[in-house]
Amino acid sequence: MLTKLSKQLRDFGLSENEVSVYIALLQGGSDTAANIAKKAKLNRSTTYVQLDTLMNYGLASTFKKGKKTFFSPESPHNVKRLISAKIEELEHERDNIESLIPDLNELYVSTGEEADVKTFEGVEGLKTMRNNVLASGGEEFFAAFNTTELYKILDEKELMDFSTKRAELKMSSHVIYNMEGKGGMKLVPPQELMRIDSKKFPLSADIYVYGDTVSLASTSGKIIGVTIKSKQIAESLQSILKLALTSSDFIKKDSSKSKKV
Secondary structure, three states: OHHHHHHHHHHHOOOHHHHHHHHHHHHHOOEEHHHHHHHHOOOHHHHHHHHHHHHHOOOEEEEEEOOEEEEEEOOHHHHHHHHHHHHHHHHHHHHHHHHHHHHHHHHHHHOOOOOOEEEEEHHHHHHHHHHHHHHOOOOEEEEEEEHHHHHHHOOHHHHHHHHHHHHHOOOEEEEEEEOOOOOOOOOOOOEEEEEOOOOOOOOOEEEEEEOOEEEEEEOOOOOEEEEEEOHHHHHHHHHHHHHHHHOOOOEEOOOOOEEEO
């Protein structure tokens, strides 16, 4: 039990020595620094430093009894302050990073030509690829993907947040997709949706075409992807997706530009 508690307290932000002193306080109650040091198996000077930190966290307090100074444990409920302190620290770090971004962007742009081809792996790479579509500043994009496979990788909120942000940016999306079961994707205007038969036209990749960029990522098995910046390739793939979306062989389901084939 103590091993588990020690690990959790360290995860919350306490050092190993702080954990040892705090547990010694909880188990032994009020005591002098010398006795606490013995219980925690630390030297006295180190114990004083840890006690000072614990008092700052509200996990310990001190009082005088005669000529001696005693230290007492405070309510374990105060451990929640560790989380608050961690949140404040992370928010401070976030603000620091935000202040760096303009300078980093300046360096990024000043390097001249961007790489024509970029590769990535994993879920975070896929998220970055999708976010780059929204960050492109374009008016529209074309896409093809397997919705069922995406739901296995990204949660519903994450996928809906992408659609909501796209709508807020007034960016039109023209989407061809597979999906298991009945129903279909929720239409989030401005948007054109076309569901295709999974058996006739299987999709196992997440494909986006926007501006002069094409991004592709596997969504079945190991996630690997590539982003290609090429006007010729982007125009060619966009033409293929447009052809599929406007073909007379596709039957409209309703007036919201949602189709199924």
